[in-house]
Amino acid sequence: MSILANKKVVVIGDRDGVPGEAISACVETAGGEVVFSSTECFV
Amino acid sequence: MEARGIFRVYLFDFVIDPRFAEVEMKCVIKGTGYVLVHTPDMVIENGTTQTTERVVNPDSEYLKELPSHLRTFDQVLSYWPNQVYIGNKTPDELRDVAEPWCNETCDVADRYGKFGQMMPEDEFYLLLQACDVFDLVELDAEFVAGAKEAFAANKVIDETIVARVKDGVEASVVADLVENEHAEPLSFDGKLVGCVKRAHDIDVNLNAHTMLENLVAKASSVLALLTVVETAGIEKADIEYVIDCCEEACGDMNQRGGGNFAKAAAEIAGLASASGSDSRGFCAGPSHALIEAAALVQSGAYKCVAVTAGGCTAKLGMNGKDHVKKGLPILEDMLGGFAVVLTANDGVNPEINLDIIGRHSVGTGSAPQAVIQSLVYDPLEKNGLAITDIDRFSPEMQNPDITKPAGAGDVPAANYKMIAALGVKKGAIEKADMANFAKERGITGFAPTQGHIPSGVPSIGFIRDMILDGDIQRAMIIGKGSLFLGRLTNLFDGTSFVIQKNSGEQEATAVNEDEIRGMVARAMREFAQSMLADAE
Numbered sequence: 001m002s003i004l005a006n007k008k009v010v011v012i013g014d015r016d017g018v019p020g021e022a023i024s025a026c027v028e029t030a031g032g033e034v035v036f037s038s039t040e041c042f043v
Numbered sequence: 044m045e046a047r048g049i050f051r052v053y054l055f056d057f058v059i060d061p062r063f064a065e066v067e068m069k070c071v072i073k074g075t076g077y078v079l080v081h082t083p084d085m086v087i088e089n090g091t092t093q094t095t096e097r098v099v100n101p102d103s104e105y106l107k108e109l110p111s112h113l114r115t116f117d118q119v120l121s122y123w124p125n126q127v128y129i130g131n132k133t134p135d136e137l138r139d140v141a142e143p144w145c146n147e148t149c150d151v152a153d154r155y156g157k158f159g160q161m162m163p164e165d166e167f168y169l170l171l172q173a174c175d176v177f178d179l180v181e182l183d184a185e186f187v188a189g190a191k192e193a194f195a196a197n198k199v200i201d202e203t204i205v206a207r208v209k210d211g212v213e214a215s216v217v218a219d220l221v222e223n224e225h226a227e228p229l230s231f232d233g234k235l236v237g238c239v240k241r242a243h244d245i246d247v248n249l250n251a252h253t254m255l256e257n258l259v260a261k262a263s264s265v266l267a268l269l270t271v272v273e274t275a276g277i278e279k280a281d282i283e284y285v286i287d288c289c290e291e292a293c294g295d296m297n298q299r300g301g302g303n304f305a306k307a308a309a310e311i312a313g314l315a316s317a318s319g320s321d322s323r324g325f326c327a328g329p330s331h332a333l334i335e336a337a338a339l340v341q342s343g344a345y346k347c348v349a350v351t352a353g354g355c356t357a358k359l360g361m362n363g364k365d366h367v368k369k370g371l372p373i374l375e376d377m378l379g380g381f382a383v384v385l386t387a388n389d390g391v392n393p394e395i396n397l398d399i400i401g402r403h404s405v406g407t408g409s410a411p412q413a414v415i416q417s418l419v420y421d422p423l424e425k426n427g428l429a430i431t432d433i434d435r436f437s438p439e440m441q442n443p444d445i446t447k448p449a450g451a452g453d454v455p456a457a458n459y460k461m462i463a464a465l466g467v468k469k470g471a472i473e474k475a476d477m478a479n480f481a482k483e484r485g486i487t488g489f490a491p492t493q494g495h496i497p498s499g500v501p502s503i504g505f506i507r508d509m510i511l512d513g514d515i516q517r518a519m520i521i522g523k524g525s526l527f528l529g530r531l532t533n534l535f536d537g538t539s540f541v542i543q544k545n546s547g548e549q550e551a552t553a554v555n556e557d558e559i560r561g562m563v564a565r566a567m568r569e570f571a572q573s574m575l576a577d578a579e
Contacts, residue, residue, distance in 0.1 A: 016439065016452075016458075016523075019409040019410075019411075019535065021408075022409060022410045039533075041525040042361075042362065042446065042449060042450075043441045043497065
């Protein structure tokens with residue numbers, strides 16, 4: 001199930017959508033390596 | 044023995060007297076004030092999207108095109124969401140207007156509304172100077188002469204504030220300050236008409252940029268405070284405490300966020316009886332501040348508390364690149380401000396129920412599901428209520444006309460969807476009812492993207508009216524804050540509270556201190572008389 005194995009991932013979350021930390025947790029579960037993670041606010 | 048028995052009886056009466064239940068009474072929302080300031084020139088000069096672009100890409104097409112996308116004052120007056128914000132239209136009426144709303148013309152174009160007003164930029168510059176107590180704002184004498192009459196005619200501006208506006212200086216003085224003394228320019232219709240000077244030569248916390256941002260927040264807060272005194276029908280002297288909940292910080296190099304915006308604004312607004320302090324929490328600040336204010340009133344510490352916040356120059360034109368790219372007007376051209384007055388229970392106005400408070404705690408996490416559980420479901424479940432007991436929800440009330448073209452979607456609608464989805468999961472509502480949930484229990488977004496300004500609180504005026512009219516019983520205000528922007532924590536934040544119909548009890552029946560003294564004195568006197576009678 002490691003669909004992101006050996007992949008480096010840049011995560012940009014949305015404060016009013018899915019935050020960076022939540023996406024990062026999913027990426028790591030899927031075997032990916034998070035090289036940058038941030039949550040942005042557009043409002 | 045008999046005498047001691049009498050004394051015990053009096054003490055017992057004293058303790059159980061129902062009039063002493065005043066500390067349990069909930070505070071009420073006495074009034075709300077909502078103001079907008081049209082600042083097209085500040086979009087160009089002070090919005091961070093534009094100031095950043097001037098640094099990294101000074102010859103960009105965006106900067107060239109931007110001026111032709113700015114709206115006139117007449118255009119912002121007839122913009123539907125703005126008329127909702129100042130109370131001439133309701134969010135429910137806005138819901139039925141075809142999007143994008145910037146293509147529609149509202150049939151009401153008054154600058155004054157039930158909840159407040161829209162102020163043009165030239166009047167605001169005069170208010171900015173009236174709020175400056177350190178001679179930092181300089182205005183062109185010709186400009187002052189042209190704008191002063193309209194400023195003095197403003198419904199909430201009294202002679203004490205008009206008297207604070209100076210006659211102005213020569214245009215060359217302003218130009219010299221901007222060119223040679225690091226002053227921030229103030230332009231009107233693209234022409235330099237004034238400036239804000241630095242308050243210190245090297246202290247970054249007192250430079251012209253910071254002073255302008257802070258003075259703008261202060262001035263728009265003053266306008267909101269003056270407005271709420273009128274709309275709440277109270278005297279200025281009634282307000283005993285002010286809490287400011289904007290997102291700026293004032294202080295010098297030794298105390299970056301020392302404060303106190305609240306007291307500074309109260310001074311100019313003429314709230315002579317008021318003390319005050321600042322409360323901060325990013326966009327969740329207003330909701331935190333209202334809970335704090337409600338607690339102050341309910342505890343009896345203060346009888347009348349105003350919560351206020353002014354607007355933010357940095358966010359002007361924040362999503363401007365997307366608006367220009369899509370051929371839209373610059374819709375983030377309004378500074379926002381609000382003020383809410385809470386008082387002791389009058390038996391009429393809607394109450395804030397402090398028993399039902401949602402809190403995003405340190406351990407809650409940032410997953411959207413966990414956030415909604417902590418802010419919506421936890422406080423309701425703890426009080427034996429279901430989401431169907433809340434008639435309206437007011438989360439982030441950002442105007443989707445602004446956020447959709449920028450790719451951020453309809454923020455309030457996304458909140459309703461998440462609340463409803465969690466409700467389906469819990470079996471509180473049927474899946475088939477999800478679509479109607481937003482329409483029936485949501486409030487259409489209408490507030491400018493000024494950070495703290497759209498966060499839950501813009502709907503309080505509308506909600507107060509609906510409860511007073513008997514249309515709804517309860518509403519929930521939800522504030523959320525992006526704490527991670529301060530780079531001190533990755534945490535998210537949020538809080539919520541419930542506004543409900545007044546239970547009909549009045550605090551006027553409660554006894555005052557003199558009455559208590561009288562009762563104790565009477566008890567003691569009668570006790571003494573009974574002792575004497577026994578002796579005889």
